[in-house]
Amino acid sequence: MKTKVDEGSLVASGVNDVMTLALGKKPNGSRVQGMGHFITPSMYFDMPKPCMSERQKEKSICEKRYEMMVEQLRDMKAQLSSYAGSDIGSCSVATKSPSGEIGKRKVAVEVEKP
Structure with a gap:
């Protein structure tokens, strides 16, 4: 042979x-x-165990999900920063008073004198 x-x-x-x-x-x-x-x-x-390849697949999926979440967070932060100077959600915006005047709301505070 x-x-x-x-x-x-x-x-x-x-x-x-x-x-x-x-x-x-x-x-x-x-x-x-x-x-x-x-x-x-x-x-x-000395062949690699099949579970190691499964772990590698799972790891790559987790890494992709992480990158997607980081990108979404970046987009959300950009949207939030674009709202910072706008009238949406701002407490210092000029409002219309019941008397028809336009201006900032005024709060009356009574102070007692001794």
Whole structure:
């Protein structure tokens, strides 16, 4: 078999690797052939765990949401600053008194003299 592989007439890849052909049996997907009963592919080949890729996806989604919220906050602050000099929501705006005069509201305060 080694000569066939060296000559190139035997192509071993994927499930039909050299170890599978030498042992003459199909590999068990939950362990690595020839390495012992409890050795898994992730232990032997140091493959990343699937949950890590899920965490990366979740992290990227959270980062996108954060950026959207920062942008919304920036827009809201810009809107708020545009209202600062306007008559909307200002307590120092000239109002119309019941007598028809235009001016600031006046509050009468009585002061007792001793």
